[in-house]
Amino acid sequence: MSEPSFDIAICGAGPVGASLALLLAKQSKAPERIALLGRAHQTSSAAQRGDPRTLALNFGSQQLLQQLHAWPTKQAPMQWVHVSQQGRLGRCLISAKEMQVPHLGAVVNYDDLLSSLHQALLQSGVTFITTEHAQAVSQAESVLVQHQNAHVHARMAVQCDGTKPQGTTRHYQQHALLATLRASKPQAEWAYERFTEHGPLALLPHPDGHDLYALVWCNPPARTQFLQQASTQEFEQHLQSSFGHRLGTLQLHSRRHVFPLALHAGPSLLAARIAAAGNAAQTLHPVAGQGLNLGLRDVAQLAQALSPWQADTQQPPMPYLQNFAKARRPDRWLTAAITDTLPRLFATRNPLIQHACGLGLLAMDTLPLARLPFARQLLLGLRA
Template structure:
C-alpha cells in the first residue's frame, strides 16, 4: 500500500475513501488509517492548503485530545496555539457580565486558540507520511465506505439527494488578526451586543502575549461596510466597540468575512456513505463550536468502526446508523444553543433585554451552573 504519496490514482480498492482535505476530512483519514483501515483521501484539485486564512479556531479539550492522539497537536508551532485561561462575556447593559476561569473549573485551559492555516498544514503533513493512507486527486475511488467531508456546500451530499436547508442569519463573521499594546494574559473576551457579537481570542501570533484573533459577527451590510473601511477607520470602529478593554487594537492582517447560517443534513448516512463536519451541519460561530462538532463526528465514527464486528465491512449500514445515533443529540443541542443565544441577544424587546442581562449577572453568581456550562463546552 503506498504510504501518503500524492498520485493521480487509478481505480483502487480501499476500505474507506474520505472526500475533502479540510481539518475534519484530514483528521478522519488519519484516525481511520491508524486503525489499519486502507484509507484514500480525496484532496480535490488543490491538495496543499496554501491560501492565507486569518481565522483561528477555539478548540475544546475533546478536540485537543483527538489531535494529540493523531500526533498533530505537538507538531503545531508553539505560537500557533494559545491557552485560554479566563473568559469574560459582557451583555448589552452596564455590569451584565459572566466570567469563567480554568482555575475554578479545575482544568488546564478553558479552550485553545489555534491558527487555522497551521492546523491544516500540520494535519496535511501528518497525512502525507501516514501508513495505510493514500492521498489522491482522483474524483472516483472504489471503497467500502465513502466519508463525505467536503464542507458546507458539499457536492457529494447534493449528488446523493440529501437536503441540508440553510437558514441564513443575514450576518457575516468578520475575521482578522490584531495586536494590542496590552498583554492578553490568556483572557478571551466576548461582547453580546444586539445585533453584533464581538470576540477577541488571545493568540500568540503575530506577537507572543499580544496577539488576538478577531471574530465579529455583524449584519451583512455592516460587515461589508467595515470590510471596505480603510484600516485606520476600521481600527477606530473596533476600538470603539471594545471600549479599550483589551488595550488599543491594531490590524495585523487582511480582513475577511464569512456568511453565517444554521443547517443540519436531513440524514447523515446511507448504505456505504456517511456525512461528517460542515457537510453534515453548520452552526453560528458565536460559541466557536463548528470544528469541535466536526472533530466529535470523527471521534464517534472512528470508535464505531473500531468496535465493529469482524464480519461487518466499514460501509455496513448498521454501523453507520450507530454513528448517526451517537451524533444526533450533540449536533441538535449545539444548533439549538447557538441559535437560542443569538435570538436572545438579537431581540430588542425591553423585557427580554432586561432578562438576558439579569440572567448573565445571576449566572455569574452560581458557580455550580457555570461549572456545568463550561464542562459542556469543553467536551461538545
C-alpha cells in the same frame, strides 16, 4: 486495469477529514485501504498564509489532536473566557481552574493545523488521492466516489468536505468580519465574547504574537460592508466603541476578510453506506467557536463506532453507521441549538429581553450550577 478498491473513502482532506483518516488508520490492519480524497496542503509562510482563519479549539479537541500527533507547535492557550453584553451589567467568567482542566483550549492558525495533520498523514499509511472535489454515490453493495473525471469504489464513504448539508437552514442576515488586531494592554491567555445589539464580537489570543488578537465580528451585511471599507482609523474607532478598553487601544494589524453566516444542519447518515461529519453534517454560527470542535467529536465517535467493523470489513457497515448517527444526535442538536439561539437572542432590540439576557449572564456568573453545565458542553460536548 482493475479499479482501485478501498474499505473506506473519505471525501474532503480538511481538518475533519484528515483527523478521521488518522483515527481510522490507527485502528486498521490495512491503513492503505483507507482513501482520503481532497486537496493537498501547500505549506506557506505567515506572510503568505492561504487561509486567514484562526481556530479556537477546546480542551477535548486538543487532546484528540495530540493523540494523533497533529497538534501545531504554535498556539495561544486560553485559561479564561470573559462573556459580556454591551450596555448591560451582566457578565460571565469561565476559568480552566473551575473546570478542572489545565486550560480551556487554545487558538491555532487554520493553515498550521492543516499542515500538522497532513504531515501526520504521511506516516499513517493512508492512501491520499489529490483532487479538488469528491462526491460519494451509494450503490447496492458499495459506494462509487467520483472525483475529477475518475472514480474509485469503496465499501463505505464519509463526506467531510464543505458541501452544505440538506435539512435545517437559517440565514442569520449577518456577516463575520475577520481580522488580526494589536492590543496595547494584552491580557495573557484571556479570550473575550461580547454580545452587541448587532451581533457577537469575539477577541481571541492569537498564536502569532502575545499582543495580537483574532477578531470575529458579526454584524448585518450592510454594516459589515461599511466596516470592511472604512478607513483604518474609522474602523478602529467603531471597534473600540463596541468592545471597550479592557485590552487598551486596539489597532488593525491585517487585512479584513468577510464571510456570510448561516446554519445548515442535515443528517449524519446521508444514504446507505454514506455518513457525514463536520461541515457536511452541520455548519454553525461562529458564536462560542463550536464548529470544528463539533466536527472533531463527529469523527471521534465515528471512528469508535467503526472499530469493530474495521476488524472485519466484509460485514455490512450499515448497523455501525446507524449506531453512530443515533449516538451523535443529542450532542449535534444541543450544540446547534446553543449557537443558533445565542446570537439571535442577544441581538434583539427588545429592552425586556436585553435586560433578561444581562440577568442571565449575571446568574451564570454567580451560580456554578447554572454556569458549569453550559461551560462543560462548550468544553467537551455530549459524549456517548
